[in-house]
Amino acid sequence: MAGSNGTAVDVPFIYQQIFKVELDAGPSTKISVLMLISLFFFFVNCVMFFALRSKRVFHETPRYILFGHMLMNDSVLLLLTTVMYTMGTYYLQVTRAICTLLVFISYCTFRNAPLTLALMSLERYVAICFPLRHCNIATPKRTGIAIGIIWFLSSINIITDIIFVLIINPSLFVEVLFCTQEKLFLFKWQLDKTQGFDVLYFVSVAVIIVFTYISIMITARSVSSDKDSAKKALKTVLLHLIQLGLCLTSFLYATINKAIYTVSDSSSLFINLRYLNFLILLMLPRCLSPLIYGMRDEAVWPLFKYYFCYRSGKIRPYVNVH
Numbered sequence: 001m002a003g004s005n006g007t008a009v010d011v012p013f014i015y016q017q018i019f020k021v022e023l024d025a026g027p028s029t030k031i032s033v034l035m036l037i038s039l040f041f042f043f044v045n046c047v048m049f050f051a052l053r054s055k056r057v058f059h060e061t062p063r064y065i066l067f068g069h070m071l072m073n074d075s076v077l078l079l080l081t082t083v084m085y086t087m088g089t090y091y092l093q094v095t096r097a098i099c100t101l102l103v104f105i106s107y108c109t110f111r112n113a114p115l116t117l118a119l120m121s122l123e124r125y126v127a128i129c130f131p132l133r134h135c136n137i138a139t140p141k142r143t144g145i146a147i148g149i150i151w152f153l154s155s156i157n158i159i160t161d162i163i164f165v166l167i168i169n170p171s172l173f174v175e176v177l178f179c180t181q182e183k184l185f186l187f188k189w190q191l192d193k194t195q196g197f198d199v200l201y202f203v204s205v206a207v208i209i210v211f212t213y214i215s216i217m218i219t220a221r222s223v224s225s226d227k228d229s230a231k232k233a234l235k236t237v238l239l240h241l242i243q244l245g246l247c248l249t250s251f252l253y254a255t256i257n258k259a260i261y262t263v264s265d266s267s268s269l270f271i272n273l274r275y276l277n278f279l280i281l282l283m284l285p286r287c288l289s290p291l292i293y294g295m296r297d298e299a300v301w302p303l304f305k306y307y308f309c310y311r312s313g314k315i316r317p318y319v320n321v322h
Contacts, residue, residue: 030275031086034283038082041287044308045075048294051303058299062138063127066120067300069147071290073116077109078286085278087179096172099179100165104158107181111154111198113289114205114247117240119146124233125212129219157197161190202248209244213237239293246285253281 049071058064084102087094094102123143127134161184165172168186177183185191216234256277264270294300 031089034082034085034279037279037283037287038078041291042075042078045071045078045290047308048290048300048304049075051300051307054303054307060140062140062143063120063123064300065140065143066116066123066147067290067293067297070113070116070120070293073109073112074286074290077106077113078283080106080109081282081286084179085282091178093176093178096175096177096183099177099183100162100173102179103181103184104155104162107158108151108154110250111201112150114201114244115150115154116147117243117247118205118208119150121209121212121237121240124236125215128216128233153201157194158184161185161194164190198251202244202251205244209237209241213241235296239296243285243289243293246289249281250285253277256281 049068052058052064052068052071058068080102084106086092123138126137130137158181165184165186181194182191185194213234216237220231220234257274260273260277261270264273294304
């Protein structure tokens with residue numbers, strides 16, 4: 001390390017160490033499997049999104065608007081994560097400008113997931129705890145504004161890093177490099193800032209989901225007129241808590257990669273373990289989260305099966321959003 005002035009040169013970035021390994025004999029097979037999994041679940045998400053777009057009632061119901069946003073967000077993240085992993089496997093280099101665009105989209109979509117879960121939990125909280133005001137509070141327009149706020153909150157950190165690079169040295173954007181988020185960092189404090197934002201995001205989302213779960217549980221026990229709806233909302237928020245846990249495992253990916261790199265005695269072992277780590281911690285949560293939510297929804301799931309089976313006459317779609 002040259003000097004100790006606190007620049008990015010001093011930062012032991014995980015990806016700068018991890019991806020500089022020799023390709024093993026079968027990277028093409030692994031990438032092919034990743035591509036097939038990614039494309040299959042992307043297709044599943046697209047069918048589910050098309051099912052949401054097929055009925056007008058879904059366009060006007062806040063929780064389905066949020067679900068549609070989650071589908072689009074996770075689909076983009078799924079494809080982009082696969083592309084960036086492929087670039088890492090073959091050590092493909094791009095200009096910093098292209099890398100910045102890829103990192104910006106992946107960063108925002110990655111942080112959007114827990115924030116969307118928090119918003120979906122709050123919508124269920126309002127629906128159960130304030131049923132008479134739900135139609136006035138949770139409107140399609142306000143839901144759209146809330147989604148815009150989510151994107152603002154998820155992007156504010158990475159935007160400051162991009163602006164900082166533009167101010168310090170704009171010519172860096174024409175540099176050809178191996179693409180990771182850490183390449184946007186010029187100083188170690190930027191890495192610390194990003195980690196601080198991540199902790200803040202997840203603690204805030206966890207508090208919101210736990211709060212809504214407890215509030216709905218109390219309401220479900222106190223009311224007698226609509227206990228079924230309260231119980232369904234309770235199960236939905238509990239599902240959001242499980243989905244948050246899946247999101248949290250994704251944040252452990254880089255840490256576990258670093259641990260694997262430390263303990264692996266050969267590049268071949270490291271590549272295989274990194275591949276499994278990627279499948280389990282990054283791919284699996286993004287594939288399962290929208291699917292699980294869609295499967296338990298009595299309105300979306302029949303429509304999904306109807307379109308997934310190419311409008312088979314054996315399946316009759318039924319829509320009931322209440």
